[in-house]
Amino acid sequence: MKNGKVPQQLIVLGAVAVVGIVAFFAIRALLIPKSFGKYGHYRADSIEEIRQLPISYAGVNACTECHEEIFKVKSSGFHRGVSCEVCHGPSANHADDPTSIKPPAPRQREGCPLCHNYNPSRPTGFPQIITIQHNPGKACMTCHNPHNPVPPVTPKECSACHRSIVAQKMVSHHSSLECTTCHQVPKEHFKTPHLNRVGKPTNNDFCGKCHANNGPQVKDMPGIPRVDMAHAGRYLCWDCHYPHSPEGRP
Secondary structure (H helix, E strand, O other), X not given: OEOOEOOHHHHHHHHHHHHHHHHHHHHHHHHOXXXXXXXXXXXXXXXXXXXXOOOOOOOHHHHHHHOHHHHHHHHOOOOOOOOHHHHHOOOHHHHHOOOOOOOOOOOOOOOOHHXXXXXXXXXXXXXXXXXXXXXXXXXXXXXXXOOEOOXXXXXXXXXXXOHHHHHHHHOOOOOOOOHXXXXXXXXXHHOOOOOOOOEOOOOHHHHXXXXXXXXXXXXXXXXXXXXXXXXXXXXXXXXXEEOOEEEEXX
């Protein structure tokens, strides 16, 4: 500041700040609903708007009043956490007039794969199938009660939960090996897989039991690829070979 005068640039910046503040409050007054902030950080009028919407879903309690036997089966089965209206659709009208209005009751196989078709993003232990391979053409209800979908035959090995791995192993050089050849599987794993993990090999010595060129089983297993385990260095076998399909990576 010279000779008691305010620098021109400060005057410009001050004017811009004033205009910005005025514009902010003007826009806020025009665009933000008056009810915003009444009950918190949302628009209070939306509560009344939602209340005016027509009711579509009846809720599980309404279903239980008339379908008590089905509810008993479902409440003790694997689908106990699935709402009735997930499969049968919104049923408020059916609850109001059960004789005239019937909800859809899926009978074909298109519905179940929405949840149970193989998807690698689903958690380990969630029952999955490969639709084109699993009893093709048959409705799921042929073998499974939808309210308690216990499989009629327990899947062999580990295919119930690890279908994709089993399918890949079936066409690999390890197809003849049982899963327990390489994995230590506690009995509790089949009930609570997330809490009881399977054991996996941790070093090259395990693979060397079959593939070491000087291993004890060389004579018993002719034709199996042999390697000099000492030349592996710091690398692990599965750095280059996927155990369920162990062809060498380029």
